Amino acid sequence: MSSAFTPKVVTANDLECGDVVYLTAGGQWVRQHRDAELLLDADHAAARLILAEAQHGQIVGAYLADAITGQHGPKPVHFREVFRARGPSNLFHGKQSEQNNVSI
Amino acid sequence: MYQYNDFDTGFVKARNAQFRDQVARRIDGSLTEDEFKPLRLMNGLYLQLHAYMLRVAIPYGTLNSVKMRQLAMIAERWDKGYGHFTTRQNIQYNWPRLSDVPDMLDALEDVGMHAIQTSGNTIRNVTSDHFSGAAADEIEDPRPIAELLRQWSTDHPEFQFLGRKFKIAVGASTHDRAVLKAHDLAIRVVQNDTGETGYEVLIGGGLGRTPMIGQVINGFLPRPDLLPYVEAVLSVYNLLGRRDNKYKARIKITLHENGMDKIRALVAERFAGIKPQFGGQDQALLAQFQRDFAAPDYITAPLETFEAAYASDPGFASWVDTNLAAHKNPDYAIATISLKAHGQTPGDATSEQMRLMADVAAEFSHDELRISHEQNVILPHVHKSHLPAVHARLKQLGLATANIGLISDIIACPGMDYCALATARSIPVAQQIATRFDELKLEHDIGALKIKISGCINACGHHHVGHIGILGLDRAGVESYQITLGGDATETTTIGTRTGPGFSYDEILPAIERLVLEYLDLRQDRDEAFIDTYRRLGAAPFKAILYPEGRVKNAA
């Protein structure tokens, strides 16, 4: 593991509903950031991204986003990813309004 | 109002059927996203942060009750029960599912609407003065030429792959309410010395990364020359405009790099070549549109009810003083419905509110509504005797806020709460400012003040032309807000000047509060608006209050 590498998660939007999704270690797409696989080295991250991009029948626009380890699993770093993982701040819509969501 | 004819209906239906098929092929995997994306964008479908977003054109901001009710129905059935009215006189649905979009488009077509050319490098929804057809100061209703331009630009084969998007606005008043000089091309209806009506044509305006003010390319274009001349401008831009760098592809840069003389000469040459092809059909169509947009049959009625309500109901009187504008018929008023209730999202309306506005328009505004670029809804033709009833009805659903043109009547783009391009949020900043000044009960004392907020350099929130502009940026992973002062969106268009270093998300509200309280101290009297005090004194006293000594050094 390169010391300069910031851990990542693979994220995208679901093809059908557009919701933000994350790639798990098992290769599934899930809705919660905490369930994503935290990618700790650059080569592994690049390989997971290639795998994700191949799944164009399920998702749109896969990319790697910085993340860190949190209490319940990976947590987003940049505020844009925090909003993506939660939903808009003006209305209680999106992920924050869905059941089983814990704070990120 | 213009109603789709059989040709329009057939065209939109065919287009919707194609898109339905394209969506099905995307979902079944026959199309990749790279193949599908240009197709969905041609039909106004974006992918935003949390979901898809469908942007629906409201041509020149004009709606009737049937259309408004359908927008409400679509929001309820396929979205989350609300829509967002934008600075481009469009409505955006923030939560559609991909598989529902074809049904949404069919529902729009049922009422003569669509989402075509609300994205992509094409000529976008033609916008107009939101008081058109009603304003006391207009030469004529500019919407017939807006409709002519809309029909001409829709699916125009030469202009489907421009170097960049192209925005056209029209106006016909001395007072510019359509931010004409911030458009790629603007048409202003004017009269020459002999009283003949024609058009002043401006090009090269635009906000965004490189804000520029539109310049006159033709001071007086005779009526029959409008379409061939605009086509000539587009044609010249299409060939001359840069395609190597998207930040240099708008016509404002083409103009800046080539100069007006060269462009004017090229346009004149192209115009001479294509003018003979316009055999007069465009003028016949224009005459038809002028009939379509004929003034309503105004009623006459006594005004006592209005006068009595004004004298006895302070809430009504405040709304009248703040939200009404002069109508060309002195017994009528133009009423602006504020979509800026304190603390609400600027430009959002629920389905219930849309239906109420549709009902009120049908009953009291000759069945007409307009959407303004300032993200409010207009009842253009209200007889004054009906104003108390209109106000009472609007109050039922929080639509009677008396704040038009005041500090809480803020333009705010969707910003990072929705927009994939955003660098920071704008909506909560607007909500906080509106709520704070409502708490301080200073709004009416402060008077005319335009705050405009964008969530990135693209400037959809028109921050450059706000008296106070706020631009949200990402500074090293933190939201940071730059303030500009002195912008002006009227006929005296001015790009605001940056005050200095940005403010964090937590600092921006206190900064705006300091700025506005300082203005109250500095103004000569209540009649001197913020912008006038700024013009009199310049930026220095405002900078001093924004950046107390030492802070500038630290922040710079």
Ligand code: SF4
């Ligand atoms: S200004 Fe930027 S953030 Fe706001 S809507 Fe436009 S592109 Fe999105």
